[in-house]
Amino acid sequence: MSENLYEKLGGEAAISKVVDYFYNEKVLKDETVNHFFDETDMEKQRSHQTKFISYALGGPNQYSGQSMAKAHEGMNLKPEHFNAIVSHLHDALAHYGVSSAEIDQALTKVASLKDDILYK
Numbered sequence: 001m002s003e004n005l006y007e008k009l010g011g012e013a014a015i016s017k018v019v020d021y022f023y024n025e026k027v028l029k030d031e032t033v034n035h036f037f038d039e040t041d042m043e044k045q046r047s048h049q050t051k052f053i054s055y056a057l058g059g060p061n062q063y064s065g066q067s068m069a070k071a072h073e074g075m076n077l078k079p080e081h082f083n084a085i086v087s088h089l090h091d092a093l094a095h096y097g098v099s100s101a102e103i104d105q106a107l108t109k110v111a112s113l114k115d116d117i118l119y120k
Contacts, residue, residue: 004058005105009098012059016050018092023049025095026088033084036075056109068116077118086110 009015023046028034037045051063065071086107093103 005102006054006057006059008102009057009093009096012050012054014096015054015057015059016046018096018098019046019050019053021095022088022092026091027085030084030088033081033088036077036081053106057106068113069120072117072120075120077120079118082114082118 006012006015009018023037023042028037028042048063048065052065055061055063089110090103090107093106098106
């Protein structure tokens, strides 16, 4: 039985580290997107994101947040914002030694959500 991507990456604890790096070292330092988080409870955001990414990568469904469309409602995110986030996620995964093939697999899952995120 082969491991899913969630298991290959090391489960929720490993994904939590990736999410922390993603926000602390990438997203919140990027003026293209950091303003979207000015009023955000980042502890709650990190928890939701960890659970969401864990589920998206084949882990247990612990995500109980809003739908992607609802969560991004009123933000009017544009392709350049989405692309910046995807790039930061790529870099965070690479920082933790995730292979290029596994990063591509993860980003393909993220890309499938694009229509639920943009222009809401």
